[in-house]
Amino acid sequence: xxxxxxxxxxxxxxxxxxxxxxxxxxxxxxxxxxxxxxxxxxxxxxxxxxxxxxxxxxxxxxxxxxxxxxxxxxxxxxxxxxxxxxxxxxxxxxxxxxxxxxxxxxxxxxxxxxxxxxxxxxxxxxxxxxxxxxxxxxxxxxxxxxxxxxxxxxxxxxxxxxxxxxxxxxxxxxxxxxxxxxxxxxxxxxxxxxxxxxxxxxxxxxxxxxxxxxxxxxxxxxxxxxxxxxxxxxxxxxxxxxxxxxxxxxxxxxxxxxxxxxxxxxxxxxxxxxxxxxxxxxxx
Amino acid sequence: xxxxxxxxxxxxxxxxxxxxxxxxxxxxxxxxxxxxxxxxxxxxxxxxxxxxxxxxxxxxxxxxxxxxxxxxxxxxxxxxxxxxxxxxxxxxxxxxxxxxxxxxxxxxxxxxxxxxxxxxxxxxxxxxxxxxxxxxxxxxxxxxxxxxxxxxxxxxxxxxxxxxxxxxxxxxxxxxxxxxxxxxxxxxxxxxxxxxxxxxxxxxxxxxxxxxxxxxxxxxxxxxxxxxxxxxxxxxxxxxxxxxxxxxxxxxxxxxxxxxxxxxxxxxxxxx
Numbered sequence: 001x002x003x004x005x006x007x008x009x010x011x012x013x014x015x016x017x018x019x020x021x022x023x024x025x026x027x028x029x030x031x032x033x034x035x036x037x038x039x040x041x042x043x044x045x046x047x048x049x050x051x052x053x054x055x056x057x058x059x060x061x062x063x064x065x066x067x068x069x070x071x072x073x074x075x076x077x078x079x080x081x082x083x084x085x086x087x088x089x090x091x092x093x094x095x096x097x098x099x100x101x102x103x104x105x106x107x108x109x110x111x112x113x114x115x116x117x118x119x120x121x122x123x124x125x126x127x128x129x130x131x132x133x134x135x136x137x138x139x140x141x142x143x144x145x146x147x148x149x150x151x152x153x154x155x156x157x158x159x160x161x162x163x164x165x166x167x168x169x170x171x172x173x174x175x176x177x178x179x180x181x182x183x184x185x186x187x188x189x190x191x192x193x194x195x196x197x198x199x200x201x202x203x204x205x206x207x208x209x210x211x212x213x214x215x216x217x218x219x220x221x222x223x224x225x226x227x228x229x230x231x232x233x234x235x236x237x238x239x240x241x242x243x244x245x246x247x248x249x250x251x252x253x254x255x256x257x258x259x260x261x262x263x264x265x266x267x268x269x270x271x272x273x274x275x276x277x278x279x280x281x282x283x284x
Numbered sequence: 285x286x287x288x289x290x291x292x293x294x295x296x297x298x299x300x301x302x303x304x305x306x307x308x309x310x311x312x313x314x315x316x317x318x319x320x321x322x323x324x325x326x327x328x329x330x331x332x333x334x335x336x337x338x339x340x341x342x343x344x345x346x347x348x349x350x351x352x353x354x355x356x357x358x359x360x361x362x363x364x365x366x367x368x369x370x371x372x373x374x375x376x377x378x379x380x381x382x383x384x385x386x387x388x389x390x391x392x393x394x395x396x397x398x399x400x401x402x403x404x405x406x407x408x409x410x411x412x413x414x415x416x417x418x419x420x421x422x423x424x425x426x427x428x429x430x431x432x433x434x435x436x437x438x439x440x441x442x443x444x445x446x447x448x449x450x451x452x453x454x455x456x457x458x459x460x461x462x463x464x465x466x467x468x469x470x471x472x473x474x475x476x477x478x479x480x481x482x483x484x485x486x487x488x489x490x491x492x493x494x495x496x497x498x499x500x501x502x503x504x505x506x507x508x509x510x511x512x513x514x515x516x517x518x519x520x521x522x523x524x525x526x527x528x529x530x531x532x533x534x535x536x537x538x539x540x541x542x543x544x545x546x547x548x549x550x551x552x553x554x555x556x
Contacts, residue, residue, distance in 0.1 A: 049551065051550055
């Protein structure tokens with residue numbers, strides 16, 4: 001299977017321009033017989049939105065701009081980041097990721113962990129997602145995460161317990177720390193998690209970050225794909241925009257699960273009982 | 285000490301940052317004040333790499349013949365980088381003002397000169413359709429060693445998150461002439477002034493203390509235990525505290541439901 005990491009530079013607050021940029025990447029991907037294109041977090045809007053959130057929010061069921069993207073996925077899949085406001089929950093804005101395949105939205109994940117503190121202020125402007133739910137994609141079971149979701153390692157565990165063969169994280173991660181090599185020091189944090197999750201969940205981990213800067217914050221790029229067992233398949237440039245394509249062999253999941261029995265020996269009921277006890281105790 | 289930076293990576297990031305910011309506002313040109321010192325040389329070198337030498341204008345703004353060696357160094361930096369320069373002597377307008385409003389305070393005179401230069405820079409920003417590039421480094425910003433609405437004023441600042449000691453590393457990478465890199469840093473408020481004598485600490489020690497406080501999030505006691513003199517740490521803490529107003533926009537008295545500066549919140553970098 002051929003997949004592409006679209007490490008683009010979205011225009012802040014300009015949905016039309018970003019839709020056009022997405023369509024262009026999708027069209028090229030279709031010609032190159034790419035089966036999955038992963039765009040970054042809030043790729044349709046830009047990241048540092050603040051009060052622009054309500055101006056760029058869209059209803060995925062009816063918005064004509066998103067329909068143009070959905071229509072462009074005939075024969076392929078795409079993960080797209082946007083601000084969701086649905087008619088059922090007017091005035092609530094979610095930092096969302098849609099998995100779109102063959103002209104249909106198969107799943108929407110609303111970011112659960114909204115970083116708020118230091119340079120981050122997402123919980124000031126977004127409503128919180130409440131669920132991690134994997135779903136059946138054309139090529140296998142997929143779990144979606146948005147940026148910080150991935151760094152709270154319980155999120156990946158939930159997808160693993162549900163049988164995800166691929167965990168896709170879309171991101172707008174800023175770079176911090178310049179005392180290291182040819183990337184921001186924080187890039188290591190994402191790769192470390194990607195490597196570990198792909199190793200112990202015996203699943204593919206696909207991480208699409210963005211490039212460019214907003215309000216003085218530089219996004220770190222460095223998108224990557226890990227195959228089951230912590231094998232790095234592809235990595236995009238640090239800081240700069242780049243579309244990276246790679247081939248992955250989906251049978252690697254089965255092979256890894258035969259070699260390493262982490263999935264077979266998984267005991268979600270034990271984890272669940274323990275978590276229930278911990279949650280109850282914290283409520284007392 | 286702050287960690288050694290990967291100067292090549294920092295150069296790449298800052299050049300991309302300048303291109304991004306200028307591209308976003310549809311502006312191809314930069315203007316900045318060239319003092320003959322290291323910080324403005326670094327800022328200019330980054331702008332030249334991002335925009336091309338023909339798109340960077342360096343203004344050399346001496347006060348008469350007060351510091352001829354700085355004018356010489358500024359011209360040397362400009363020659364090395366290949367950027368355009370223009371010299372504006374600020375003595376006439378400064379002298380007229382202080383003839384009418386005399387003062388014996390050299391700090392007051394220095395601040396007035398810094399704001400005069402700012403006003404000339406912004407006038408050239410309009411004349412040239414250029415953005416004013418900042419040159420204040422992290423050390424200065426943290427201790428407030430700059431003139432508010434003077435040399436601190438700019439449209440974007442590529443070097444404000446680099447300590448002075450890190451600026452020296454980047455300057456070496458960017459090929460800034462050794463004479464400029466090695467001379468004693470000065471705010472240039474009056475002839476013979478040097479930063480280190482006025483601040484009372486060498487930059488190496490000042491940066492080490494700041495790094496412990498800012499990135500290290502250490503308490504006063506922990507910084508002293510790390511080997512710094514208590515008096516020096518107290519001095520730095522006091523300078524940070526007293527200069528907070530220089531690092532924030534002025535407070536606006538909130539009256540309404542939604543107010544500028546409080547909860548009318550939009551990004552600086554919205555696409556036009």
